[in-house]
Amino acid sequence: MESESLQMLKPRSWVSALAGVALLGTATAAVSQDFDWRQQEGSSVNVLLVSHSFVDALKPLVPEFEEMTGITVTLDVLAEQAANEKLLADLSSRAGNVDVFMTSPLSNWQYATANWLEPLDAYLDNAALTSPDYNVGDFFQGVLNSNRWTRVPMQGIGEGPLWALPINTESYLLAYRPSVFAELGLEVPKTYEDLLAIADQLDKGAAEFGLITRFDKFWDLPYLTFGTMLQSYGVEMIDADGNLQICSDASVRATDDFVTLIKTASPEGAGAFTWYEALQGFASGQYALSLNEADLFAPVYQDPSQSQISDDVGYAPTPLGPDGTRKAGAWIWSMSINAASKNKEAAWLFLSWVTSSDTMIATHLTGNMNPVRASAWESAEVVEMVNSWGETPGQYSEVTATMAEVAAVRFPPHPELTRMLDRWAQAVQEVYFNGTDTRTALCEAQDDVGKMFN
């Protein structure tokens, strides 16, 4: 489904925003003298965070905020699933313990529908609450607006109230080991056809196995990684006429090719790989290629203390589909304010400080990738760090720029979307594990998903 409103999300607008806002970014710095950061002095803010490199990067900066504002900040950091459970307990009971929390558009479609989120526009527009150098125009507008939604199921994404502010984005790419490809005399694949042709040769060199990618039974499969492949094959969950496309010809073909790739080039058990295995497997040097995995794994690949391949990794855009199309999924970590919070203004001061350009840049330099503000992508220190990643200088930046042009959230906003995508992922798993006929498995999933809409 790529309605008019979704066009806003197309990162072409991220890029044009980048060009347009660069000037503003430098002009408006250092005018914050008049802003009263101490207006909420003495209050406290509870922040629920998901364990993530963003949080490691943010933690050391928080005392600066406490000193500047006189607000006490309590950070509660939990593993992703534990954090979600705890957050749901707090939101659904409207206890209001948690003031600010990490979330994403996908989760927010559920939370916003239940009236659990505080709309942020009024805070942004209030000069008494938002520092004049905040510069909301500096965000890539496509990324920012993916947190807007009218709360009408199946439409209105990118419009309506702003439910969250973004803190980083993730898209997908190929990571490969140049030494293995050189040894085997292979080219890094440009299309899925190329990849299928060389899949059985990838493990003939120094790498034990050919390729790795996550292949779990959850929503992230059709939404993010395999989703990137599906979209390049021309599959979107719902077409312009509102019909489900889960078992379309293109979807069957993409699924067949995907399962063939995994069966040919991945070890047994690959059907249960999550992103942990994907990240750690590739970092351990066992694989020649990492297919459509998160670009923000790069800081780990490049770090010699965490990776066996820190001097032997290159990046390439995801392969082109059968008719030469490249599209990709996107993940946007964001932060929201709890509608039941008792300290909303202090919570806003914290949120606006976290997402300010200076704080964002400081987090990017210590592992929070990828930037959501133009000024952050252009910061000299960020540029220098990122340019050192890849087989050749600047390779990572070029690839992420290429992917940013095609990365988007191409799914209908619906509170039940994760459950629908779980069902879709289950069908792909059935094809791999049970050898179920692809079309049968996908069409059954499509029927079940259709029922969830009603």
Next chain:
Amino acid sequence: MKPVKLAEGTAVALAQVLFIGFFVFPIIWIFMMSLKNFRDIISYPPKFLFSPTLQNYSETILGAEGALRAGELPEYVRFLINSMIISGGAVCLAALLGVPAAYALARSGIPGRKHIAFTFLSFRFAPELMVILPMYLIYTQIGLYDTYLGMVLSHQLICLPLVIWIMMSFFQDIPIEIEEAARVDGASILLTLRAVILPMSGPGIASALIIAFIFSWNNLIFGLVLAGPNTRPVTMGILQAMTFDQIKWGLMAAAAMVSALPGMIAAIYLQRHITRGLTMGAVK
């Protein structure tokens, strides 16, 4: 005959080794993992020979380098202390309430005592998820959320049934004639309990309390929902090694080893009593 006996002996010994290996191997594996660096942990095939490092332990116990804020205890140590306070407090309270309750249920003729005893047991097998949300709401409203008192009270759902049921069967094992002799000599019920029954029940109480302590120590869900950053127990601390993009296996292994220590020491030291305590209820 002799060779047959020898073969039999060998077979038994071998079976024992296999059996012990089956139970001990996971602990050994986690222990080895806790001494490896990240690269050795993820290497394939798994490495049995590696240069051990104490890095994971120092990072677990002292916190990551430079992450310590002046004057604050490292996170993991705080989690350990929290667990000690919560589980220790919960067991003390459970002993105070549970032992007299068990005695009453074992000896008195209260009508419906079987139902009462069963109600206590049902706290143990009802899933904690069933009560956790209402408890969260009540706790936030009356100010028990993220407090030691609140955690100790919530852990009564774990400790109290264990103490009552283990002690109940223990008391029932004590010949009633001893108590009757005391009563004939003019001792009140409370004096009989204090001066006659309790001294005889030392091993039973010890095992009940230790089993309750271990179950309480291992609990995750109350720590997840009802505890906040101030009272978070060590089981949640172990989970901190799971980040969004990776699992820090080494840290997790080291944290698991350290947190398993109190339970392992207690279990080895009081092994005999525990077996007695556990089987006590089994034949009833």
